[in-house]
Structures are given as C-alpha cells and as structure tokens.
Amino acid sequence: MQHALDLCVSTPGPLAGEILLPGDKSLSHRAALFAALAEGESKVDRFLVSGVTRAMLNALTALGVPWHLDGSRLTVSGVGLHGLRPPSGPIFCGNSATTIRMLAGALAAAGTPCTLDGSEGLRKRPMGRITEPLRGMGVPISTPNGCAPLALGARIADTPLHAFDYMLPIASAQVKSCLILAALAADGVTTIREPGPSRDHTERMLAAMGADVRADEPLAVRVAPLARPLAPLRIELPCDISSAAFLLAAAALVPGSSVLVRDVGLNPTRTGFLDVLGEMGARIRVENPREVAGEPVGDIRLDAAPLKAVRVAGETVVRMIDEFPVFAVAACFAEGDTEVSDAEELRYKETDRISILCGELRRLGVKIEERPDGFAIRGGTLAGGECEARGDHRLAMSLALAGLAAPKPVVVRQAEILNESFPCFVSDLRALGAAVDETAR
Numbered sequence: 001m002q003h004a005l006d007l008c009v010s011t012p013g014p015l016a017g018e019i020l021l022p023g024d025k026s027l028s029h030r031a032a033l034f035a036a037l038a039e040g041e042s043k044v045d046r047f048l049v050s051g052v053t054r055a056m057l058n059a060l061t062a063l064g065v066p067w068h069l070d071g072s073r074l075t076v077s078g079v080g081l082h083g084l085r086p087p088s089g090p091i092f093c094g095n096s097a098t099t100i101r102m103l104a105g106a107l108a109a110a111g112t113p114c115t116l117d118g119s120e121g122l123r124k125r126p127m128g129r130i131t132e133p134l135r136g137m138g139v140p141i142s143t144p145n146g147c148a149p150l151a152l153g154a155r156i157a158d159t160p161l162h163a164f165d166y167m168l169p170i171a172s173a174q175v176k177s178c179l180i181l182a183a184l185a186a187d188g189v190t191t192i193r194e195p196g197p198s199r200d201h202t203e204r205m206l207a208a209m210g211a212d213v214r215a216d217e218p219l220a221v222r223v224a225p226l227a228r229p230l231a232p233l234r235i236e237l238p239c240d241i242s243s244a245a246f247l248l249a250a251a252a253l254v255p256g257s258s259v260l261v262r263d264v265g266l267n268p269t270r271t272g273f274l275d276v277l278g279e280m281g282a283r284i285r286v287e288n289p290r291e292v293a294g295e296p297v298g299d300i301r302l303d304a305a306p307l308k309a310v311r312v313a314g315e316t317v318v319r320m321i322d323e324f325p326v327f328a329v330a331a332c333f334a335e336g337d338t339e340v341s342d343a344e345e346l347r348y349k350e351t352d353r354i355s356i357l358c359g360e361l362r363r364l365g366v367k368i369e370e371r372p373d374g375f376a377i378r379g380g381t382l383a384g385g386e387c388e389a390r391g392d393h394r395l396a397m398s399l400a401l402a403g404l405a406a407p408k409p410v411v412v413r414q415a416e417i418l419n420e421s422f423p424c425f426v427s428d429l430r431a432l433g434a435a436v437d438e439t440a441r
Contacts (some may be wrong), residue, residue: 004441005416007396007426009403014256014304015432019247022048022072023237024265027295027423029098029203030177032056033106035076035233036065036084038209047074048240055094059103062087063112080229081184082110090115090149095350095391095420097125101174104130104150105181108139111155112161116148121350122390123148124345129169130178133312135183137161137190145397150229160225165187170345171196171318173269176221180206180213190223196318204294209233227416233244238265242322245273245395248302249326250429252282253333253405257304260287260434266296272319273327280307280334309336317343325398328357328375332366332382333405340374342360350393360387360399364410383406386421393420404434 021047035042047053049072057074060067061283064085066077079085080365084107093100093116095176100116107114117123128146133341138161163186168175171194180202194221206213210231212224219357228431252258265288278284283305286298307330312320317340320327324346331338346353358370365383371375384406389396396415403410418425426436 003416004308004414006439006441007400007412008409009400009429010435011254011404011433012435013433014071014258015251015254015299016258017432018260018262019431020262021239021264021283021428022424023186024048024240025052025242026173026199027051027205027237028053028239029056030201031101031233031235031237032060032074032076033102034205034230035078036060036063036228037081037106037208038078038232039080040078040232042076042078044074044076044233045072045236045271047072047237051094051147054391055092055096055099059091059093060097061065062091072202074150080230081099081226083259084110086113087110090117090118090421092120093118093148095119095121097122098174099149100127100148101130101178102181104134104152106180107152108134108137108161108182109185111159111185112138112152112388113154113262114152116150116152118148122311126348129172129175133166134180134181134182136166137163137186138183146348149319150283151184159246160187161185163190163225166192168195169232171198177202180223181223184211184226184391185226186223188225191220191395192223193220196315197269198318199267199268200238201295201353206230208294222394231251231318236292238292238295239266240261241270244300245323245326246401246422246425247428248277248284249330250401250404250432251302252277252304252330255304258301262299262301263297264298264300266298267298269319272316273323274314276310276312276320276327277330279310280330281305282307307334308336309334311339313341320393324353325357325392325394326401328361329398329402330400331377331379332361334379336379338377340376341371342373344373348390351390351395353392353395356392357395358388360395363387364402366408382406382412386411386413388413389415389417391417393422397422397425
C-alpha cells in the first residue's frame, strides 16, 4: 500500500540542466495494446512504467497476452486481433480512462466477453461516448449508469461489426481510438469524424503496423477492416510532452533558469502548451528536430523571462488539454489577467479540473474566478500555504511547482498520486536544482 506523501518545493536559485524523461504515456498505452493485437514479438524501448500503464499491462495478462519488462524495455508476444481470451473475472483499469476506453475497442474487435471496471474516480468518467457508437456497430455492451463498469458480451464467431460514418460529439482521442480499433473488425470502411482536432497517435502507430488508417480529409479518419495481421512493433518511444511541461513550467517560474528536455514528442496535436508558454513570454526553441517511428521529436530548451497573461480558447484547448493545471500555476505568476474558455471538457477528467483547480488555488491566495467552461486568474496573487492533490496526479505536480516562486512555502498534501504518470518528478526537479522536501505519513 502506498503511503501518503506531502511535498514542499522551493528553489535556492535558477534551475539549470538537461533531462531525459521516460517514454510518452499516451504512446506507451498504445504500444502495449497494439503489440498485443499484432502477431509476433514486439519490442518497445523507453516504455513508461507507472500506475496507469501498469493497469494496461495487467489487463493484457488477464487477456492471455504474454509480456516482459526489462527496465524500460517492454517485450510483448502478440496474439493477433482475435486472440484475446476471456478473462477469469473483471479487468480493473485503475484510474485510467485511456485503458478502459481503448480496451473496450480492442475487445469489441476481438469479440471477447469481458467486464471492465476501475477506481471510484474512473467510475465517474462518462462512457456513453463509446458505448453508444459501439452498440451502433453491433457490439453487445452495457453499463449500469453511463459509466463503468462496462460489460461486453460475446459475438457469434466470425461475425463482423457494422461499418458506419460517425461524428464524435466532442474531439476526443480516447473515443476516436476506441472506435478505430473496433473498426478494424468491421464489414467495410468506417469513417470517424471530429468537431475539432485531437491527438492522432493511434492513427500513426496503427498505420506504421500495416493497418489501412488514413486521414483523407480534414477532421476525419477512414479505417478499413484489417486485411492482414498487424506487424510487430520495434520502437523507441519519445519522451512525454505532458511530463516535460512540468519541468519547462518550473524553469519559466524561476528567473535566470535555463533547462533542456531531450527527445520530446512534438506531435502537433499536443504542442498547445508550448505555443501558449511562448506567447506568455518564455523563450522556447526546439533543437535537433527529427522523426521517430512516424512521430516528430525534438529537444526543447526554455530560458526564463517575465511572463504575461494570455487568453486561451478554441482549438488550442484540445492541444493542451492535459496541461491546464500547470498552465494555471504559471498564469498565477504572470502579469495581468489570464482567461480560459471553451474548456468544459476539463470537468470530465480524473477530477472536475475546473472546480478542483480553482478551489485549491484559492487556498493558496489566488484570485481566480470559476466559469462554466474555464476560469480567469489574476496574476501575482499566489501567496503560499497548504493545499491537496485531490486524487489528481497532474494537480499534485502543478501545485508543487507553485512553491518555486511563491513568497511563502507551498505544501501539497497527498501528493503520492503523482506516481500514476510521472514517478521521477521529484528526482528530476532536484536534478535541476530545486529543493524538494518529502514527508511520508
């Protein structure tokens, strides 16, 4: 059992250094699952080993997929699209919405009966976004109240799912990925349309494995049924831009800082935070740009400069949806009033990230106005004090960073949840020169 952990972060001076992070969380999820659906042995280097990816690996074990971890190298013996075997009991997906939604798509394609469940927090996440279109494709799936647990029934052997043309109600990579996986076992070409852009890691990785997945028109993905088995993966994952965001924001908060984060994935659907941080005044440049396994990659250098308030809305929201907690902390130290709109989706994350974020920042003295689809922050008002992670890994790390620039110490209670996505957060901050006090309770 994990002990409760309190964090207090401060800095004796500018942050400096180079960091190489673990692999991208979104890509780690996909690499593990897609390797299982391939035929043959896959090797994935720089796999992120964390709470949420452990949930995916445990699910693969329950479904009869052999795998092995040697440090950060994951080896998976793929069983093929239709090789997933029924588990002996419900699969526990922890706090990971990515795990439950993508598994639902894979199980729908395989026709494997299974119940998918998760933590109390995951049981609050909306699942109608996947169950309704899956039912339209002919998947026998039910849920008691629109949330987990999800119960998938068996299908008649060799009965394909129905191909269709579907418009997602919101731009969501998790929902899109679920339907793409199901469409691999459909009776024709499926088209999935979005109202706005979302991350496209699934399309890139499946195409690299031989699937006919194409973006022939804007905001639409065309998926043909699988004509041949998926090829095994041989891949070294780039570093996670959502984790890099914390270290870059840390440098942006401390005058005189200069930090380089190496080998970061720069998929354009996920670089909104970099664009906004640059607009706020931070000096950011990408060095050594290149492509790795179909994904753009580069080294990101940030030199601190005074920050100014910005307004964030529209497509940029989706491109930085996971970075809003750390962005909000940066905005607390910017000159002027920062405003966020078009971000209602934040209410359906691990927590209601609008309400919880506003509440915890108020505890630190921030003048922040909660709005239905965002918030407004008065810069220069964060004083310090105590706050709580509230079961949200990104909130825990973001609030901790406030201590780097606050006039009084900031203590984050129950910060152990950060191990869900960024287990080396504390050691990386220390390596850059921050002072981090940990108190186990």
